[in-house]
Amino acid sequence: MNLYYMKCIIIYNNIRIIRGVHLVAVESAFPRARVIPSDDVIGRHGFLEHLEERLYFGDSIMLAGPRRIGKTSIANEALRQLQKRGCLTLQLDLLHIVSIENFAIQVYKQIASLHTGKLQSAFHSLRDIVIWLSRSEWSLEYGDFRFNTKLPGDSTVEPLEALENAFELVEKVAKKRDKRLVFLLDEFQEVERIGGSSLLNALRTVFQHQENTTYLFLGSEPSLMKTIFADRRRAFYSFATMLHLPAIEVDEWETYTLKKLQKFNMTMDAQAIHVVFDITGGHPHGMMAALLNAFLIVKQENQPIINPSTVEMAVVQTLEQFDPIYEELWKHILPISKADQILIAIAFDEPPYRGQTPTYVKRAIDFLIKNSIIYRSSRGRYQFVEPLFKRWIIEKNG
Numbered sequence: 001m002n003l004y005y006m007k008c009i010i011i012y013n014n015i016r017i018i019r020g021v022h023l024v025a026v027e028s029a030f031p032r033a034r035v036i037p038s039d040d041v042i043g044r045h046g047f048l049e050h051l052e053e054r055l056y057f058g059d060s061i062m063l064a065g066p067r068r069i070g071k072t073s074i075a076n077e078a079l080r081q082l083q084k085r086g087c088l089t090l091q092l093d094l095l096h097i098v099s100i101e102n103f104a105i106q107v108y109k110q111i112a113s114l115h116t117g118k119l120q121s122a123f124h125s126l127r128d129i130v131i132w133l134s135r136s137e138w139s140l141e142y143g144d145f146r147f148n149t150k151l152p153g154d155s156t157v158e159p160l161e162a163l164e165n166a167f168e169l170v171e172k173v174a175k176k177r178d179k180r181l182v183f184l185l186d187e188f189q190e191v192e193r194i195g196g197s198s199l200l201n202a203l204r205t206v207f208q209h210q211e212n213t214t215y216l217f218l219g220s221e222p223s224l225m226k227t228i229f230a231d232r233r234r235a236f237y238s239f240a241t242m243l244h245l246p247a248i249e250v251d252e253w254e255t256y257t258l259k260k261l262q263k264f265n266m267t268m269d270a271q272a273i274h275v276v277f278d279i280t281g282g283h284p285h286g287m288m289a290a291l292l293n294a295f296l297i298v299k300q301e302n303q304p305i306i307n308p309s310t311v312e313m314a315v316v317q318t319l320e321q322f323d324p325i326y327e328e329l330w331k332h333i334l335p336i337s338k339a340d341q342i343l344i345a346i347a348f349d350e351p352p353y354r355g356q357t358p359t360y361v362k363r364a365i366d367f368l369i370k371n372s373i374i375y376r377s378s379r380g381r382y383q384f385v386e387p388l389f390k391r392w393i394i395e396k397n398g
């Protein structure tokens with residue numbers, strides 16, 4: 001076998017074979033705080049199929065949930081599956097959008113990517129886009145398409161009009177190609193900041209006429225998302241079906257973890273997985289962070305197995321790493337009268353109303369729920385969205 005042929009096999013298998021020893025080439029251990037590849041998407045399979053099916057058949061979806069719960073991960077997996085079914089997919093994170101004009105430019109970049117397969121970086125202004133659109137291939141393909149009243153080369157395009165036209169063009173492309181197009185708009189609650197009610201009204205007016213384009217709206221501020229989609233007075237009232245992201249079960253974590261560790265000739269004590277799950281409450285980001293730390297600890301010690309004591313060390317490390325995040329969260333809570341004391345009481349499983357003025361308690365609890373720090377469980381008790389934060393509070397106040 002010549003060297004070139006061997007290299008091809010090596011690249012194809014994504015594996016390095018050196019003197020008969022199989023080494024995993026680029027294998028991430030436990031991916032944390034980033035968009036995860038398909039193989040690392042754990043559980044939620046029924047939900048994923050349901051989400052995919054609804055989007056495929058033209059139903060727009062709103063999915064809201066606290067930070068780091070897995071919204072973007074599941075949405076990206078849905079898009080990957082939809083692409084396999086022949087859909088066109090686009091996505092935009094509104095967190096980085098600074099103005100309506102910038103929003104329009106980003107949507108045009110997305111449209112351009114449908115043609116080129118990559119995001120055009122040459123667009124810096126609406127004027128660049130007008131020039132780009134006037135190029136013959138676009139005029140030929142989309143015939144009558146123009147910014148409604150402006151001529152190519154005109155530098156005074158209204159940002160809102162440009163944005164409306166951008167979303168109209170999205171639908172035109174989908175129609176022309178006779179495809180379903182699914183557009184993921186992440187951190188959608190940011191529309192309020194970008195353009196307020198008038199932007200929402202304008203988007204709704206365009207979206208409601210679209211047949212081939214469906215939207216997946218994600219939001220990490222559930223209360224704001226609820227207001228946008230459930231308030232009768234708002235433009236997006238009832239526009240999208242609101243779904244709830246289910247939890248990832250402990251046995252799903254177990255299957256994934258064992259399979260992942262096997263790739264590194266490692267394993268994990270079944271009890272140890274349950275310990276991580278209990279401490280993190282199965283919160284995906286906390287789980288991944290703790291598992292990664294446990295993995296690195298045993299790797300460093302050249303041990304083949306993660307046991308409960310490794311997990312304890314890993315949790316301590318995880319809390320140290322999360323400390324700046326939780327400090328910031330705490331600073332956000334402090335200005336709300338009594339909220340810190342009430343949260344400490346909940347962390348220690350004590351009744352939050354004891355010795356407190358009911359109006360303060362109610363106001364503080366409303367704030368904590370609205371900010372996805374706690375939620376009311378089915379048994380009427382308050383629970384932490386992130387049990388690691390509960391542990392952090394206990395350790396600070398223990």
Ligand SMILES: Nc1ncnc2c1ncn2[C@@H]1O[C@H](COP(=O)(O)OP(=O)(O)OP(=O)(O)O)[C@@H](O)[C@H]1O
Nearest residue numbers: 032033034042067068069070071072073220284285
């Ligand atoms: N289904 C999943 N399987 C495995 N890990 C997951 C899953 N969902 C989330 N995670 C883990 O949690 C991390 C955060 O997930 P993700 O970014 O999808 O959450 P999010 O809800 O979109 O967060 P944010 O509110 O910050 O946008 C991921 O990088 C990954 O480590």
Ligand SMILES: [Mg+2]
Nearest residue numbers: 071072073186
């Ligand atoms: Mg996200």
